[in-house]
Amino acid sequence: MSVATLTSIADFEKSAQEKLLDYVWSYYSKTAGTGQTYQDNLEAFRRYRLIPRNLRDVSIRDTSVTVLGTKLDIPVAIAPTAIHRFAHPDAELATAKGAAAMNTGMVLSSWSTRSLEEVAEAAPGGVHWFYMLFFNDRGYVKRQLERAERAGYSAIFLTIDQPLFPKPGASPRSYPFTVRFPNIFETDPPHAFGTAEYRQSLLELVKEYATWEDVEWVVANTRLPVVLKGVLSGEDAKMAVDRGVKGIYVSNHGGRELDGVPATIDVLPHIVRAVDGKAEVYLDGGVRTGTDVLKALALGARCVFIGRPALWGLAHNGAEGVQQVLQILTEELSQAMARAGCAKISDIQPSLVVHQSCYG
Ligand code: FNR
Numbered sequence: 001m002s003v004a005t006l007t008s009i010a011d012f013e014k015s016a017q018e019k020l021l022d023y024v025w026s027y028y029s030k031t032a033g034t035g036q037t038y039q040d041n042l043e044a045f046r047r048y049r050l051i052p053r054n055l056r057d058v059s060i061r062d063t064s065v066t067v068l069g070t071k072l073d074i075p076v077a078i079a080p081t082a083i084h085r086f087a088h089p090d091a092e093l094a095t096a097k098g099a100a101a102m103n104t105g106m107v108l109s110s111w112s113t114r115s116l117e118e119v120a121e122a123a124p125g126g127v128h129w130f131y132m133l134f135f136n137d138r139g140y141v142k143r144q145l146e147r148a149e150r151a152g153y154s155a156i157f158l159t160i161d162q163p164l165f166p167k168p169g170a171s172p173r174s175y176p177f178t179v180r181f182p183n184i185f186e187t188d189p190p191h192a193f194g195t196a197e198y199r200q201s202l203l204e205l206v207k208e209y210a211t212w213e214d215v216e217w218v219v220a221n222t223r224l225p226v227v228l229k230g231v232l233s234g235e236d237a238k239m240a241v242d243r244g245v246k247g248i249y250v251s252n253h254g255g256r257e258l259d260g261v262p263a264t265i266d267v268l269p270h271i272v273r274a275v276d277g278k279a280e281v282y283l284d285g286g287v288r289t290g291t292d293v294l295k296a297l298a299l300g301a302r303c304v305f306i307g308r309p310a311l312w313g314l315a316h317n318g319a320e321g322v323q324q325v326l327q328i329l330t331e332e333l334s335q336a337m338a339r340a341g342c343a344k345i346s347d348i349q350p351s352l353v354v355h356q357s358c359y360g
Contacts, residue, residue: 006316006324006328007328008328009288009289009309009325009328009329012321012325013309013312015312015316016028016087016312016316019315020086020087020315024087024315027083027086028081028086028087030256031254031259032253032255032256032257032259033259033260034259035259036260037252037255037258037260038254038256039255040266041252041254041263041264041265041286043263044262044264044265044286045263045265045286045295047355048353049354049356049359050291050294050336050340050354051353052339053352054341055341056342057343058337058338058342061337061338061342061343061344062344063075063334063345064345065303067105067247067282068154068155068246068247069225072103072104072105072127072303073102073103073104073330074102074104074329075293075297075301075302076293076303076305076306076326076333077104077106077107077127077303078099078104078105078106078305078306078310079107079251079284079306080108080157080159080229081109081307082111082112083112083113084314085113085114085177085179086175087311087315088314088315088318090318090319091112091113092108092112093119094314094322095310095322096122096128097122097123097322097323098310098313098314098318098319098320098321098323098326099123099126099326100126101323102323102327102330103125104127104326105126105128105129106123106127106129107129107157107229108130108131108153108183110130110131110132110133110183110184111181111183111184112182112183113180113181113182114182115182116128116147116148116153116183117151120152120153128153128154129153129154129155129156129157130155130156130183131158131159131229132145132148132156133159133184133206133207134158134206134207134214135206135207136205136206138217138221140205141217141218144183145221145222145224149222149223149224153224155224155246155247156222156224156225156227157229157249158210158215158227158228158229159229159253160228160230160231160236161230161232161252161253161258162257163208163209163210165199165203165206178192179192179194180193184202184206185201185205189202212243215240215243215245216243216244219245220244225247226244226246226247227247227249227282228240228248229251230253231249231251231271232250232251232261232262232264232271234270234271234273234274237274238274238275241275241279245279246279246280247279247281247282248271248275248280249284249305250264250267250268250281250282250283250284250301251284251285252285254307263285263286264283264285265283265285265286265292265295265296268283268296268301269299271300272299272301280302281300281301281302282302282304282305284304284306284307285307287304287306287329288309289332290331290332290333290334290335290336291332291336292304293332293333294333294336294337294340295353297345297348298348298349298353299350299353300350306325309325309329310322310325313325
């Protein structure tokens with residue numbers, strides 16, 4: 001399929017499935033347990049219906065939004081995902097270029113196969129955020145924070161919903177290239193990624209079970225705003241805000257961690273109420289169309305993030321594919337805004353959305 005013939009995110013999913021090697025496709029698309037949460041993320045969006053307002057001037061639409069003080073042209077950014085090298089030789093460099101071309105943000109994963117410095121240099125005008133792992137040694141954490149600040153990253157994302165590292169064998173084992181994580185190891189371990197020995201090296205360095213004390217320490221030791229990713233509980237959201245966290249990122253890891261947790265869009269209104277305007281709230285999980293974006297914004301998200309769809313774009317055509325995935329969502333959002341009576345993001349209000357259960 002040529003890039004011009006792909007007109008929806010579903011097309012990109014199909015193309016990636018055709019294009020990627022089996023082990024990569026199954027790694028990218030894997031879900032926890034029976035896949036209940038993964039499916040629910042997708043289906044839950046359809047349970048919300050839109051009540052448009054008409055006869056407003058929507059001839060010019062503005063999809064821009066401010067996130068952590070930075071203006072983005074679109075309220076859709078790139079979620080942190082691991083090992084972009086599996087999808088394309090230019091790996092995270094290409095993803096960052098695709099995001100920068102749309103003037104939106106990208107959260108670089110600690111599990112990136114290119115260094116955070118290389119990624120920032122590849123997309124100089126981009127909005128770069130860094131998802132940092134918790135490390136056992138606070139001196140190491142401090143060095144990582146300083147590295148990210150020096151390289152121009154403007155926020156630190158801490159993922160709180162992945163207390164257990166994947167077991168050996170959970171990710172693919174043999175590839176035609178060496179998998180390296182230059183944002184985790186200052187010196188590469190002697191064993192291959194995916195082996196029990198490699199996992200042991202990781203556990204010596206990385207803190208598998210972080211606590212609130214680790215979050216407090218990070219907040220106190222960086223000038224950058226801190227975002228907590230993986231929040232599903234209003235109580236946790238409040239605790240985060242009390243500790244100086246600036247962004248609450250509603251996520252269930254795309255249904256890859258604890259199966260049986262709710263769809264993110266269903267939890268979002270509770271988190272927004274709990275946060276009560278004291279921090280920004282974001283969402284990811286199952287965002288596949290412009291109306292999904294519209295619904296999430298109406299229910300209180302400042303912006304949404306996409307995980308797998310960005311990987312599908314990357315697999316299809318590198319930076320251009322990532323850009324096209326974002327373009328499709330932007331165009332769909334802009335058209336949905338016009339039909340819903342919204343000329344700008346602040347016109348997208350909770351009254352735009354009704355849950356289907358309200359119709360009995
Ligand atoms: C992820 N996700 C993830 N999250 C995170 O905080 N750090 C990470 O390194 C990764 N790695 C990762 C790899 C792959 C292959 C996937 C698919 C996902 C989760 C990711 O940030 C995001 O929460 C979900 O992907 C969002 O759901 P959708 O958009 O994929 O439905």
